[in-house]
Amino acid sequence: MAVGRLSAAAFNLYKEIIREKAIAGSCKWLIFIIKSGTTMEHLFFKDWESLYHIALCALVSYLALFLFIRISGKRTLAKLNAFDFVVSVTLGSTLSSMILMKVTVSEGSVALIVIIFLQYLLAFMAKKSKTMEKAINSTPSLLFYNGVFMEDAMKRELITEEEIYAEIRQYRIERIEDVRAVVMELNGEMTVVKKSETLSKWTSLDDIDLKKS
Structure with a gap:
């Protein structure tokens, strides 16, 4: 029991x-x-005050970025090398943080000024010194020249023959014999150089070390 x-x-x-x-x-x-x-409701709409603040921050941030770019000149908008790409991404990220009120407008403005100043400073140093220019900008890579694929350069830049053919087609070129060279530029884009009918003392390939490629 x-x-x-x-x-x-x-x-x-x-x-x-x-x-x-x-x-x-x-x-x-x-x-x-x-x-x-509650979360789903706030996902689509929170309140009118937050929309007002975001709209105001977007307007002020846009005007601030526009003003700084106008003062700094066209170089800020250029995409000539890897650092220019970093600047573009950083400017966009900073502007986004300002609009979404992750930072104040004054804090974001200071960040924009510092980024633009660094770009101007490095561009100025590259202009004054060949050593700094090579350190900042690197050098173009010759991927294809006179019908020959530059295997070492292609391995170094991780480029395939199919990608080079595709780039040549982008230039509306059918005959490979018409292509003098394919160059990977400082900003990572590929340029196709057509053969010229006349010989010239200076060409756009003079700054490329053909032996190194």
């Missing part, structure tokens, strides 16, 4: 624990559903 009572008590205790866990689980699901509903 004692064993039977003990088993019944244990069974009742087990049922009570299961019931409490079920209630706790139901409460958790209810809380999750309520929170999810």
Whole structure:
């Protein structure tokens, strides 16, 4: 009898624990559903005040970036090398942070000024020093020249023959014999140079070391 009572008590205790866990689980699901509903509602619309602030920040941030670019000149908009690409991405990221109010307009403006100043400083140093120019801009890579694929340069730049053919087609060139060279420029883009009918003392390939390629 004692064993039977003990088993019944244990069974009742087990049922009570299961019931409490079920209630706790139901409460958790209810809380999750309520929170999810609130989150989904805020996903599409929060309030008019936040929209007003974002619109105002977007206007001020856009005008600030436009002003800084006008002051710094066309070089800020150029995409001539890897650093120009970094500047473009950083400017966009900073502008986005300003619009979404992750930083204040004054903080974002300071960041924009620093980024533009660094680009101007490096461009100035590259202009004054050949060593700095090579360190900042690297050098163009000759991928194809007079019907020959430059295998070493292609391996170094991770370029395939199919990609070179595709770039040649972009220039609406059918005959490979009409192509003098394919060059990977400082900004990562490929340029196709057509053969000229007349010989010239200076060409656009003079800054490329053909032996190194």
